[in-house]
Amino acid sequence: MPFIIPSFGQSSVHENGFSSFQWKGQEFEYNRGNIVLLKLIDFSSNGLTGNIPKSFSTMRGLRSLNLSRNSLTGYIIPDIGKMEVLDSLDLSHNQLSSKIPISLAGIHTLGYLDLSNNSLSGKIPTGTQLQSFNASYYAGNDGLCGDPLPKCPGDILRPSTTNSKGNMNEKDDVFSFMQEVAISMGFGFIFGFWGVIGTFIWKKSWRIAFFNLLDAVGDWFYVRIVVFVSKWRRD
Incomplete structure (x- = not known):
């Protein structure tokens, strides 16, 4: 296996491309072109x-x-x-x-x-x-x-930037979702409630029909309850 003595000791470079080194009282010489084999x-x-x-x-x-x-x-x-x-x-x-x-x-x-x-x-x-x-x-x-x-x-x-950013992003996502839900519920209530109430206010015929319907439903429930109570007493 090729072996080389690097420049820890005294060294000199010759014009012919060879370098010589003094090592433990002895002079070693090598061709620098062979250094790639080391x-x-x-x-x-x-x-x-x-x-x-x-x-x-x-x-x-x-x-x-x-x-x-x-x-x-x-x-x-x-x-x-x-x-x-x-x-x-x-x-x-x-x-x-x-x-x-x-x-x-x-x-x-x-x-x-x-x-x-x-x-x-x-x-x-x-x-x-x-x-x-x-x-x-x-x-x-x-x-x-x-x-x-x-x-x-x-x-x-220094706190963990990865964890802190991850927690912040997660909190932001939850907060954003809750905001969207609140806004949706708010608009739903406004349009639903005022859509019905507004119709009754502006349409008198619809308002009369609605209250007539409520009376009819109330009468139906009243009759059903009276019939049920009468049958229960006879039994």
Whole structure:
């Protein structure tokens, strides 16, 4: 498997496209054109210091990067998301600070991530697969917060906008429905009541006929009651 020594130590670039590096008293040389073949870098527990080289973001074919248990400082390179096929990333037990770059959440192939025991801070990017990793892989970063770690102070104080909006919309719908029912009943009463009363007021013949009908109905009920009472007494 191809292996490369990135620029942690002293290095020089030659005009012929080769780069040489001083590593543990020995000089290594490689052709930069072969960098696309690189699949694995493991420099764990080597006492490395300084920042993570930005050139790592150019290693588009890299699948595993392990820089754990060193003394690296600075921040996680913002362009780390360009390493699109990275499957494993271990930066634990260093002195890295600042926030987790949002571009890291764009590496959809990432199956293993360990950022524990650094000095990272801020909120873990929400709505990404970064929240699916175990909380232990973020432990030891006192400034980190958000799922899967405890909520950030701002999230605890801020009410859930989704729930509040949902409740407000539901209340508005109920209130609107009740308004429509009240208006409909009001118009129904007005048109029904005044439609009948108005007709009686303006049409004298209809008014006389209506009261005659009421008298006839009253007489019918009276006769029926008298007949029923008479039969009940005879029985």
